[in-house]
Amino acid sequence: MVSAAATVAWHLAVLTETGLALRPLTVSLEGIGLLGPGLADWREGLAILANRADYRPSATVLPPPAALPPTERRRSGKAVKLVLAIGQEAVAAAGLDPSTLATVFSSSGGDGYNCHEICVTLASGDRRISPTRFHNSVHNAPAGYWSIAVGAMAPSTVVCGFDASFGAGLLEAITQVAVDGIRTLLIAYDTDYPEPLRSVRPIFDAFGVALVLASAHSSRACAEITVTFTVAAPDHLANADLEALKLAIPAARSLPLLQAIAQGRPRRVVLDYLDPLHLAVEVSP
């Protein structure tokens, strides 16, 4: 891996010198939604990440998906409840109408419980699976439910980068905002897996973060963030429980960024991406 890191560093250095690229991508952050183990919402997360409150790990509590029509509500799984909660929190904080927003959804995998049920059925003597289980199995099911719940016909992109999923989603959203000037709601989330899948993919609970991103210098901005590639090592969190959470759930790789925002002063953090390629994020309140 040393040689790969050296190669990346060399190319980055060359390109920085020639000024060909690495144009910094700066966007405004207009709203945040957060839900995870011991993190009931962004208000609570903000206090914990700013060291004004203690972090007490506890199971994630997912609210019922009130925004969905009754039929869809019955059919929705954990991921749908999670994305509706954090998406609505972020959009409300930004004071926006969710039906107007383009979205980027990023998750390291699909609904593990739904997948488990399908695989059990397909391994049994009677392979007939339910139509609802099938349409809930697509990676973009939460994106589909979100668009139905809020009536959003704007573009929605759904990506996966395994453990690099938060970085992949952030890049997708930031390039959309910076290149096309489209205000974009990024929803990065993961939900837990049941056994036997949990043994091979040990995600233990649900965690999600939603960020409303808009063109730089927005009047609604609570912070500006600038993203570049780096081969510097990713940041660690000082709190051991939060660091453990960050490493256990891919969407929680966002925590160093959220902490920088919570601390309310200019900071540069490095977020995990595709080792040794990582994302340097400068946060300006």
Next chain:
Amino acid sequence: MSPLLFSHFTAMSCIGAGLGQTLDALCSQRGGLAACQFEGIDLDTWIGEVRDVDAVRIRHDLREFDCRNNRLAQMGLAQDGLAEAVEQTAARFGRSRIGVFLGTSTTGILQTEQAYRRRDPVSGVLPADFVYHGTHNPFSVADFTRRYFRLTGPAVAASSACSSSAKVFGSARRMIEAGLIDAALVGGIDSLCLTTLYGFNSLELLSSQPCRPFDAERDGISIGEAAALGLLTRPQDDLDSDAILLLGVGESSDAYHMSSPHPEGLGARLAMQAALDSASLVPRDIDYINLHGTATISNDAAEGRAVAALFGAETPCSSTKGATGHALGAAGGIEAVICALALQQGLLPGSVNTRRADPGLALDYLLVNRRQPISRVLSNSFGFGGSNCCLAFGRAN
């Protein structure tokens, strides 16, 4: 958008391995569907299976990625000079300046389905040889491809069901335009599995005959599999006469239903209009539309209404899924390659298996091949969850 060069493309599907066979099949309107004899599946349906996938040996250093989906990917990566082109691109820009953007819907979930059949009868534990991250995870195909070419730039899997490998063109375009990369390896890889076959069966959307897109008597889809890949770069000044450009990308959401399209094809129409706007084109500029055309009653009706509303009945159009089957997450990719071949060859492909075009849809729907020089085409891809994407391609000259 600024046009991008779409080059060194290749396709692997049931109609052929590589561009030569694919073009030959299109020219002779030869389909590749056959009665399903896959994995002991007991469904009365036809599939577009790629031959000899099981015989592929995944490169030894990448054996943790061994599954049908990555075997199919490796077949695609190794043909039509793509690997040489990637090396040349890496030499020109650097390995960190090439991004990987691949669409897939089910990746290697077949591996998980098989692993569940081999669970320990007492503990329920999955077999020790099952590697989740290299097979089942949606990113596995992008990770595999990035490692196959020893690329060190960004990589992502797009997974929005049947729009996945059209959507990657939009993601790649934005990252090139942002200056984060100079080239993108784009496309889609999706492979047969039980989840989609039994899943579409549960929705009563599988045809018991080779699928008949836009036919008055169409009755459902035939599932296929494919690998389709190509390179996107900023065009140079000295483009050759056969060069193909990505001119526009249009995206939208239905916000209507998880597995049924908006009846009037509203989301589809928005995506096509957005593609035209992105390319600074108007409907009369388009010489051919490669339809999503899955051959279900409601999908084709909704898409047909959307096309008629925007283009009238004058623009030639067809679905090529009667030939290839519906390759789901790879459909957008294979149809992008078919559009590129159509532009290069002046070939408007006629719809395979369609006997009588639906008289309720006022379209210039092609039942037989038409030969004429064409300059600009659209390719439609629409997926579950109401995810819509339309790509505009054109000749450089």
